Amino acid sequence: MEYPLRLLPQSSYKLIDCDLREYFLIRHTATSNLSEIWDEELEQIRVEHICSPREHISDLSTSLHGVFERDDIYLELTAKGKGKYASYCAPNESVGVPMFGVDFVRNEDRGAWYVQIGYLDGQAVAYQKGDSSFKAVCHVVHTPMLWNFWHFSLRWATDHGNLEELPVKEQKKIAQKVGFSGRVLIARTAIVVAPRVYVLAQKCYKQAQETVL
Amino acid sequence: MAVIEKNLKNRIADHRVNRAANYALRTATSAASIPIWHSNTGEMTKPVFGAEQYAGYSFENVRLFIRLHRLFREAFQRKSDLFVGYSKSDIEDKAMRSIKVVMDFKPGVAGLEITYEGELFYTIIKDDLRLYLQHCLLEDNDLDEALVSIYCKDEPLLNYSGSLASVGLQMLQTIQSSDVI
Secondary structure, three states: OOOOHHHOOOOOEOOOOOOOOOOEEEEEEOOOOHHHHEEOOOOEEOHHHOOOOOOOHHHEEEEEEOOEOHHHHHEEEOHHHHHHHOOEOOOOOOOOOOOEOOOEEEOOOOEEEEEEHHHHOOOEEEEEEOOEEEEEEEEEEEOOEOOEOOEEEEEEEEOOOOHHHOOHHHHHHHHHHHHHHHHHHHHHHOEOOOOOOOOOOHHHOEOOOOOOO | OHHHHHHHHHHHHHHHHHHHHHHHHHHOOOOOOOOOOOOOOOOOOOOOOOHHHHOOOOHHHHHHHHHHHHHHHHHHHHOHHHHOOOOHHHHHHHHHHHHHHHHHOOOOEEEEEEOOOOEEEEEEEEOOEEEEEEEEOOOOOOOOEEEEEEEEOOEEEEEEEEEHHHHHHHHHHHHHHOOOO
């Protein structure tokens, strides 16, 4: 199996700079069993499938649905592949092609959920607790990785500062609130049926070519 | 041997739930004094799940109460590695406290999950309202810390964090002060 080259960063690429509010993010789940992912009675995704135990919902990995297709969720980096490719990079980074069986495998026991960027980006939440308050805003950020140019992160800006810079105890409390807000936002808006695919114009992610006279 | 013992404990627990439910359903409309059952089997030596839990609940709410308790037990079993070093009965007691807060709201539908951070996450639907309640099971200092978000259709009505009791109070006040029900 060959790795889809359309997923890799390329020398002509730049950070996506178009309005993506109507586009969808896609995120894999650990099971392909729809009845495990989707709660029929509540008509919403089960929150345990929003992210894996190893990850934090306060900085959630997703991909931009479109060039990154539904079947691409089956691509799973091996331990070796993670060492080589699971790092953030510049959008125009030069990357070697991952090798099947060495750097990645195909895991078809995966499902997916989708969420429209407009439902998440810029969403603000505020909590009151006694005299103190807490505010956070959700941002959908293009964060290319060596294995996937179309990688996006769900991040949170808080009025207490960046999460990673806070003292450990405060960080834990803030992360808990941010995690809850993330769960609620995604539970309210995520779908499991593939949405319409919006085609992203090349000018949104390709650098303008210099004209040679 | 351990598996057999575990299965047996589960069957005893199931039997206790069913027995309590049957009794509660029979007595739901007759508000006579309801006995508290004590169990001397296994590790449970105090009344964990007796008919007194159902007092005042309607038939539908008894079913929902049982469902939430079952969902908790199933989720707890799947994610037991999150609770290593914690007393199972303490965790269950905590869960029962937030289940009761949910039941006070008399929901139409409710679901419960345990997050990978060791929190109970409830989704509660009542008419046009959707409530999301998170109850922290593993916190160190703040006893019974909880968070709630309430939406009416797509409109946010409340985001609040605090003790479970204060969150429960805020939930009820928000509902009562809004004209949605």
